[in-house]
Amino acid sequence: MNLSDATQLLRAEALTRYDIYRWIHKALRARMCRVLVAVGGIDVSDGPATARALDQLDALLAVCRGHLQHENDFVHAALEAAQPGSSADAADEHVDHETHIAALAAASAALRREPAADGALRLYHALALFVSENLVHMHMEETEHNAVLWRHCTDAQIQAVEQRLMASLPPAELADTLPWMSLGLNATERAQLLGGLQQAVPAPVFETMLDSAMAPLTEPQRTALARALGRAPVPGLVMC
Ligand SMILES: [Fe+2]
Structure with missing residues (x-):
């Protein structure tokens, strides 16, 4: 092709x-x-x-x-x-x-x-x-x-x-996929994914998910995601 x-x-x-x-x-x-x-x-x-x-x-x-x-x-x-x-x-x-x-x-x-x-x-x-x-x-x-x-x-x-x-x-499979999906999506899609999760799960669960979604991102990507979710930019996290 x-x-x-x-x-x-x-x-x-x-x-x-x-x-x-x-x-x-x-x-x-x-x-x-x-x-x-x-x-x-x-x-x-x-x-x-x-x-x-x-x-x-x-x-x-x-x-x-x-x-x-x-x-x-x-x-x-x-x-x-x-x-x-x-x-x-x-x-x-x-x-x-x-x-x-x-x-x-x-x-x-x-x-x-x-x-x-x-x-x-x-x-x-x-x-x-x-x-x-x-x-x-x-x-x-x-x-x-x-x-x-x-x-x-x-x-x-x-x-x-x-x-x-x-x-x-199973929840473990969803958790395993989240950082890779976060890495693969564009900024608009990533904000949509995390925004949807924020509405769907309890706050402590969401915080764990957000850490996982942030982990593979670059600093500018993390800042953009934090802004889209109405949060202060998150300090640097370790790459997965
Ligand atoms: Fe297939």
Whole structure:
């Protein structure tokens, strides 16, 4: 796919209709890119740093597994109800992704057992290919799947699918995703996310969430978020 095709595939409704994919896919793209850099930085002579990078990779793989399941269970069900067969290609790709996730997890475990420079390089390239497949796959979902949803469903119906999906998630999974979503979103979206959470949860819970959302941001991003929430700028926090 060339850039021109990709741009043309983004539909005119992309900024006016409810996009069930946008925020979670921005979170996934941010996380995949950061973890790819971390795995590229593995130097097996540094055992603790290697372990930390592999921990990040294993956590990413667990998130990817969960994401496939959530899309299969909720979004594909909605797509099939709207237009039978419309999720078939993505479902096939999800099966491939599960195979690739298992292979990456095995390679990560092997590198932990036996740190070797060639194993680290192979893992980095395998992860890069996995990330590239996922970037193309997510673009397909955000164009082709959204076209089906927007043609057949109202925004309220799409949001109801998302609410059912969100209600199925354990709190630990939501907490794990929050800093990556905060990192991936733009300032307006980030303020909308945290503003919504502020309305939805008790104040002490929100304070923990806000710390987590602030952690991966730059100082200017933290200042902008604090201002958007009507707060004084927050002193520097440690990068996640
Ligand atoms: Fe997917």
